Amino acid sequence: MVASIFGKSAVFDYLRLQSADLTLVDETGDDLFTLALQGGCRQIIERLSPDGQYVKKQNPWTTLRRSVVTGSFEKLKVCHDNSPELVQTDQFGDSLLHLACRGGNRKCAVYLLPSYDINVRGRYNWTPVMMAAVCGHEDVFQLLVDHKADLSLLSDTRECILTLAQRGQKQ
Numbered sequence: 340m341v342a343s344i345f346g347k348s349a350v351f352d353y354l355r356l357q358s359a360d361l362t363l364v365d366e367t368g369d370d371l372f373t374l375a376l377q378g379g380c381r382q383i384i385e386r387l388s389p390d391g392q393y394v395k396k397q398n399p400w401t402t403l404r405r406s407v408v409t410g411s412f413e414k415l416k417v418c419h420d421n422s423p424e425l426v427q428t429d430q431f432g433d434s435l436l437h438l439a440c441r442g443g444n445r446k447c448a449v450y451l452l453p454s455y456d457i458n459v460r461g462r463y464n465w466t467p468v469m470m471a472a473v474c475g476h477e478d479v480f481q482l483l484v485d486h487k488a489d490l491s492l493l494s495d496t497r498e499c500i501l502t503l504a505q506r507g508q509k510q
Contacts, residue, residue, distance in 0.1 A: 343371055343387075346380030361387070376404045377429065381442060384408060407435050407451075408442040415447055433461035433470075440467040440483070443476035448483070457488050464495035465503075472500055475507035 340363070342350040355361065364370050375383045406415040428434050436455045439447035448467070458466045465473070468488035471480040484490070490500045 340365060340371060340374050343375040343380070343383050344378040346378040346383065348380055348382040348386075351380075351383050351386070355386070376408055376438075377431065381408060403435065404429065404438055407438040407444065407447050412444075412446045412450065416450065428461065431462035434459050434467070436467045437461040437465070437470050440470040440476065440479050441474050443471070443474060443479055445479050445482055448479050452486060457483060457486055458492060464493075466492055469494060469500060469503050472504040473507045480504075 342348075342354060361371050365374065369377075372384070372387045375387055403415065406412075429438075433441075434451075434455055436448060436451045436457075436459065439451055455467075457468075460466060461470070463469075466488065468480060468483040468490065469492070471483060493499055494503070
């Protein structure tokens with residue numbers, strides 16, 4: 340679970356090969372797939388969901404989040420166009436735009452930009468541009484800068500965009 344939420348695919352793969360139980364849920368009832376979506380690691384999400392056997396909380400919001408994080412643009416477009424009320428946040432306050440930035444999916448971010456305030460706050464009081472910076476996604480970061488994202492905002496721990504970008508360089 341920890342490897343999934345922190346996006347450590349090598350650790351996840353090692354534990355999976357050692358027969359780790361991928362069907363466990365945490366104390367809030369979140370399954371491994373939900374935790375992987377929160378972590379935003381495309382490789383882990385794809386390993387868990389090809390046949391859906393490890394997905395306990397299958398619902399339209401889960402499908403939409405998976406589409407955004409993994410860059411499944413066509414699925415995002417279909418889900419979003421058919422259910423605009425799904426434009427919501429996850430349990431941490433991250434929007435779909437945050438998730439697209441976490442996953443480094445420029446096409447999804449471009450599509451979602453008109454639906455959100457570009458400086459919407461999510462987990463840790465991060466904006467989408469902060470998410471792109473900390474995840475090291477330079478092309479998505481530049482897209483948001485080009486659309487006038489506010490680079491002067493601080494996280495809830497008073498971290499600036501430069502500090503978050505430096506953290507992203509270390510990953």
